[in-house]
Amino acid sequence: MNKLLEQWGSKFKDARVSSIRGGIWQVESADERFILKRRRNRTKVFDEYELMNWLQQNDLPISQLLYSTEDVPWGGRSGSIYVLYPFLEGMSGTELQNLNIPLAIDIGASLAKLHRAFSQYEAVEKFPSFDIFNEVASFGWPTIHGYVKSPFRSKLQELEQAIGGDFVNNYEMLERQLVHGDFHLGNIVVGDNKLLGILDFDRVRMGVRVFDLCYFTCAVLSHTFKNSLKKDDWLTFTKSFIKGYIKKQSLTKIEAHSYFYVMCLIIIVSAAMNLDAGNTEQADQNISILFWLYDQHDYLQPMLENAILEDIQKQIN
Template sequence: MELLDIKNISSSWGIEISNFKKLSERATLVFTTDEEKFIIKRKDNLEHFNSELKLIGLLRSKNFFTQFPLYNKQGELSVPYQNSNFAIYNYLEGSTFGAEESLLNPKIPNLLGETIANLNKIMASADFLREFPSKDLYQLVYGFAVKEIIKVDPSEELQNVYQQVEEEIKNLVNILPKQLIHRDAHIHNIIFDNNSLSGVIDYEIVEVNVNIFDICYCSTSILSEVFTNEKLRGMWINFVANLVCTYNQVNPLSDSEKGSIWHVMLCIQSIFMAYFSSNEDIYKINKAMFQWIYENRNNLERKILLNVN
C-alpha cells in the first residue's frame, strides 16, 4: 500500500496519517500527525474476522491483554477498500524478546510459559470452536508434509525416520487434548514492557489442534534463530524445560502431553520443511533442525521430565 491508500483507509477512523512502516503483507504500522501509533491490518475474510473478534472479546473479558480493533466513525470495525477489508488496532507499547536474550535470561522462559499457559486456558473455555478450522496433526504431517518433502528430498535416511516415528505420532495425536490454539505463538507475537505483558497479537490463523502445539511452536521459533550458533543451540534444551515447567504450573499438562513435546516439535519442523521445500536454503536449515531435534530426544525428554515432575 502507498501513503495515499493508508490515508484513505484511516480517514474512516478520523485518523490523520503522517508516515507508515510496512510490517508484513497484512500489517502496517502507521504514525499520526498527533504522534500516535496504530496498526492497520488487511482482512480478506470477514467471516474469519468476526470469529477473531469473538475470541478477542473472550480474552478481554478474562483480563488477558491483547490488541483490539477500534470502531470507526460509522460504528464499524472494518472498512472495504480495493477488493479487501481493513481494520485498525491499537498499538501495544513494549517490545518482544530476542531469541538469544530468551536463552540467556532465565526469567524469559518463565514469562513466556506463563503467558502461553494463561492464553491456552482461556482459549480452552471457548464454546465457538466450530467457527475455526480443525486440524489433524498426523494428517498434516503424513498426509501432506512428508509427501511434499519426498518430492525434493527422497533420502532413505529421512524416510526411515518418518517410518520409525509414524505409529507413535499417530497414536499420540489421537489421545492428546485438543482445543483452540493461537497457532502462531512465536516470540515476536508476544509483547512485554519491562517484563510485564503488553499483549499477545495476531490471531489470524487460530485453529483447533493439540493443546501443546503453542509451547512447541514458541520453542522451535527460538531454535530457528540460534540454530547455527552451537553454544546457543546447546542452551535451548534448558530453555524448553523451563518453559514447559512454568506452563505446567499455570495450566497443568497430562502425562501424555509431557511425553509428546518431542513428537509435536518434529511435526512442526516437518510442516516447515514442506512449506519451504521450494526454497533450498530455508529447507536445509529446517531439515537440520528436524534431524537435531530427532537426535536429541533423550536429552530433551529427560530435561523436561526432571523439571516438570
C-alpha cells in the same frame, strides 16, 4: 492509504504510514502508533473480534481490533479488507539478545492463562480444526521426500518410521482445544523479563493443546539455531518455559511423552510450506533442525518428557 485510514476517524487524515512487511504497516498519528493489516474474510475478522473481547475480559494482554466509522472491526478498499489495532509498547520477542529463565517462565505462564481462556470460550464452532498429524502425512512427508537427496533419505525414512511407530496412538489421545496457532517470538511483546502482549489471533483453530507449546519451542530453536552458544541455552529456556506453563495449567503424561514428536511434526510442515513457497534456504534450515532433533532424540525426548512429568509431580505435591 490515508483515505483507507480515515475510515477509523479523521485523526488519521495526515497519519504517517510505513511498511513493516507484506500486508502489514505501522501507522503514526500524533503521538499514537497503530498496526494496519490486510485480511481476507470479514466473517473471520468478526469472529476474531468477539474472541478477543473474551480474552480482554479474562485479563489477557492483547490489543483489540478497532471499530471503524462503519461500526465494524475492519475497513475496506479496492475489494480488500483491513484491520487496525493499537501498537503494543515493548520489544518484539525477535529482538531478544539472551534467553533468560525469568522471561521463559512468564511466557509459559501467560500461554497457560491464554489456553485457560480459550478452553472456556463457548463459540468454538466458529473456528476451523487443524490436524497436524494428517497435515504431515498428506503434505509434509511427500513434499520433503521429493526434495531431500541421498544419503539423507534414509535418515528421513527412519524418522518417519519412528514417528509412525512411537507416536501415532498417543496422538489420538492428546488434549484438544482452541489454540493460538502462531505463537512465536514475533507475536509476543516483552519487557523487563515479562510478557507484555500477545499478537495476531487470525490463526486460532481447534487443535492439540500442546501444539502452541511445541510451536513456540520450535520457533525459539529456529531463532537460535545458527548460534551454537545460544542453541546450548535453548533446552534450559524450553524447560523453564514448560515449568511456567505447568504452574498455571497442568499437562498430561501423554502430552509429556508426545512433546518431542509434535515438535518434529511442526518442523516437517514448516519445511514443506517453505519448499512449496520456493523458500529453499529457510526449508534447508528447517530440515537441518529436523535432523538435529532426530540425532538428539535419545537425549531430548526423555529430557523433555521428564521435565514435564517432574513439574506435574511438584504441582501435585
